[in-house]
Amino acid sequence: xxxxxxxxxxxxxxxxxxxxxxxxxxxxxxxxxxxxxxxxxxxxxxxxxxxxxxxxxxxxxxxxxxxxxxxxxxxxxxxxxxxxxxxxxxx
Numbered sequence: 001x002x003x004x005x006x007x008x009x010x011x012x013x014x015x016x017x018x019x020x021x022x023x024x025x026x027x028x029x030x031x032x033x034x035x036x037x038x039x040x041x042x043x044x045x046x047x048x049x050x051x052x053x054x055x056x057x058x059x060x061x062x063x064x065x066x067x068x069x070x071x072x073x074x075x076x077x078x079x080x081x082x083x084x085x086x087x088x089x090x091x
Contacts (some may be wrong), residue, residue, distance in 0.1 A: 003034045010038050013047040023051035032059055
């Protein structure tokens with residue numbers, strides 16, 4: 001149970017520990033190694049209960065990255081320029 005305690009201490013929302021422990025045991029066959037699990041924990045705004053996170057296999061969720069508006073415009077410009085350069089080369 002040492003790994004569960006490490007997970008528990010790292011998880012940002014520590015509620016319903018007994019239920020989380022039960023979910024930990026239930027997901028033993030499908031859970032990735034502890035280091036991958038810890039890397040997948042999201043400290044975002046919405047943090048589900050740990051049992052919900054475990055049972056939902058949330059470690060496999062794709063992370064959404066919030067890109068600032070100005071950076072988004074810059075990246076869009078770069079992509080457009082790269083596309084334009086490829087078109088010139090192909091002609």
